[in-house]
Every structure is written in structure tokens, then in C-alpha cells.
Amino acid sequence: MQQRRQGQRLELLGRRWQRQEVRGQQEAVRPGLRQQDLGPGPALAQTAARVEPGPKDPDDAAIPWSIHVHPVQINTFSTGRQGIEQCFKSCLAATCGCEDAPGMEAIDDQYVAIKKNDESKDPVVDTPPMYQYKNADIVDCGKGMQGKKITEGLYVDLLGGPEGWVEVCSDEFFTKQGTPADIGQKNCANSKALLAGCIWDDVRGSCVYGLKKLFKCYARYMDDNKL
Numbered sequence: 001m002q003q004r005r006q007g008q009r010l011e012l013l014g015r016r017w018q019r020q021e022v023r024g025q026q027e028a029v030r031p032g033l034r035q036q037d038l039g040p041g042p043a044l045a046q047t048a049a050r051v052e053p054g055p056k057d058p059d060d061a062a063i064p065w066s067i068h069v070h071p072v073q074i075n076t077f078s079t080g081r082q083g084i085e086q087c088f089k090s091c092l093a094a095t096c097g098c099e100d101a102p103g104m105e106a107i108d109d110q111y112v113a114i115k116k117n118d119e120s121k122d123p124v125v126d127t128p129p130m131y132q133y134k135n136a137d138i139v140d141c142g143k144g145m146q147g148k149k150i151t152e153g154l155y156v157d158l159l160g161g162p163e164g165w166v167e168v169c170s171d172e173f174f175t176k177q178g179t180p181a182d183i184g185q186k187n188c189a190n191s192k193a194l195l196a197g198c199i200w201d202d203v204r205g206s207c208v209y210g211l212k213k214l215f216k217c218y219a220r221y222m223d224d225n226k227l
Contacts, residue, residue, distance in 0.1 A: 071091060071095045071124055071125040072087060072091070072123065072124050072125075073122075073123045073124070073125075076120075076123035076124075081120045081121065081123045082117075082120050082123045082124070086113075086116055086117075086120070087123070087124060088103075089103055089104075089109075089113040089116075090113055090114075090116070090117040090123070090124035091124055092104060092110075092113065093109075093110045093111075093113035093114050093117070094113065094114050094117045094122075094124055094125070094126040094127070095124055095125055095126070095127050114126065129222050129223075130162065130222075131165070131220045131221070131222060132220070132221055132222065132223055133155060133157070133165060133218040133219070133220055133221075134218060134219055134221065135206060135207070135216065135218060135219075136150075136154050136198065136206075136207035136216075136217045136218055136219045137207070137219075138200055138207070140154065140207065140217075140219045141154075141198055141199065141200040141207035141217065142198075142199065142200060144200040144202075145200075147194055148199070149194060149195070149196065149197030149198060149199050149210060150168070150197055150198040150199075150207075150217070151168060151169040151188040151189070151196070151197040151198075152167065152168070152169060153167070153219075153220075154167070154168050154198045154207070154217040154218065154219060155167055155168065155217070155218045155219075155220050156168055156173065156209060156215045156216070156217060156218070157218070158173070158176050158177065158215075159176065165218075165220075168188075168197060168198055168209060168217060169184070169185060169188035169196070169197060171185070184196075187211075194210065195210030195211045196210060196211055197209070197210060198210070198217035201213060
């Protein structure tokens with residue numbers, strides 16, 4: 001009888017030990033599964049990594065926003081080359097070319113900001129100039145002469161933004177409208193096709209593309225005095 005009880009106790013102890021062992025294995029597995037679901041945590045080297053200015057991959061230059069990810073040079077504040085206000089104005093004037101931004105209300109404000117940036121040895125990147133566009137006046141538009149059309153040197157904004165400008169009667173001018181370029185250019189070259197080009201419209205008081213008068217014609221220029 002005593003041997004039987006002792007055997008039962010050993011059996012119970014064995015079962016308890018198995019349960020504890022299984023439970024311990026489950027507890028060990030759970031964090032692993034949890035971490036697997038959430039993904040690996042950030043390594044110490046990653047969290048302390050220093051972000052270098054500018055894109056490292058030269059192919060990133062194909063992405064417009066990546067060209068000047070970090071336009072402000074490092075240590076330009078600590079060395080006194082510029083303050084926060086000058087940095088703000090330099091970014092607007094030299095990097096972006098925003099002539100109508102806050103603090104740039106006067107005509108010369110943009111040039112003053114660019115000059116200060118130059119005098120400080122360009123702590124903020126001064127980007128290359130871009131073309132500006134203005135409504136073509138009557139002189140640009142064949143001086144308003146009847147039957148006079150302009151087929152080059154004037155531009156239309158087909159898509160909006162800097163990438164949308166195309167020269168009238170160019171290949172792009174027609175292909176971006178979804179029409180064959182060769183047919184369109186043939187009309188532009190034909191002196192009898194009086195509307196195939198930019199003409200002055202007295203009713204609208206503006207220079208328009210004759211075949212689609214909703215297309216206004218613009219003259220292109222650069223106003224960066226550093227060129």
C-alpha cells in the first residue's frame with residue numbers, strides 16, 4: 001500500500017515537472033514570436049547613426065526633391081556665418097527662388113537675401129537659375145499684325161508646374177496634347193495656316209495659340225543677376 005502511494009506521488013511530481021517544462025518553453029517562444037511579428041528592433045548603431053547631408057546615391061538626382069535634401073551647410077550657425085532669419089531668407093531666395101514669399105514683398109528683397117548669402121560664402125545652397133515666364137506682350141506676339149503668327153520662341157504651360165512648359169510648334173507641344181507632331185509642325189510651317197501659331201487676339205487682349213485660344217502664349221526669361 002505504501003509503495004503504491006509512493007508511486008502515485010512520483011507520478012504526480014513527474015506530471016508537474018512536465019507541465020513546468022512545457023510552460024517554460026512556451027514563455028521562451030512567445031517573445032520570439034512577438035518580436036517576429038513586430039520585426040527586429042532598431043540596432044544601437046542605427047539609432048546613433050549620423051545623417052550625412054545630401055543624397056549618397058547619384059541616381060537620386062533624378063528625383064527633383066532629393067537634389068537638395070540638406071541645402072544648409074553644417075556648422076554655419078555655430079561659426080556665426082548665419083542666423084536663423086538669414087537662413088530662412090536664403091532658403092527662400094537662393095535655394096527656392098521665391099520672390100513673393102513672406103519677407104520678400106519688396107522687389108529687391110530677394111536680391112538682398114541672395115547677396116547676404118554670397119557674402120557669407122553660401123552657407124545655404126544657391127541653386128542654378130531656372131527660366132521664368134511672363135505673358136507675351138503685343139510686341140512678342142508679332143506686334144499684333146494681322147496674319148502674323150509666331151511659331152517659335154514662345155511657350156505654353158500644358159501640364160502646370162516647371163515641367164509643363166513647352167515651346168509652341170515643337171514636338172513636345174503636340175505629343176503632350178496627344179496629337180501627331182509631324183502633322184502639327186506641317187501646319188505651323190504653312191504660311192496659309194494662319195491660326196497654327198501664337199497670334200494676338202484683340203478680343204482677349206492677349207497672345208494665344210490660334211487653334212486653341214485657351215492656350216496663352218508666354219515669353220521666357222531669366223532674372224538671376226549672378227549669371
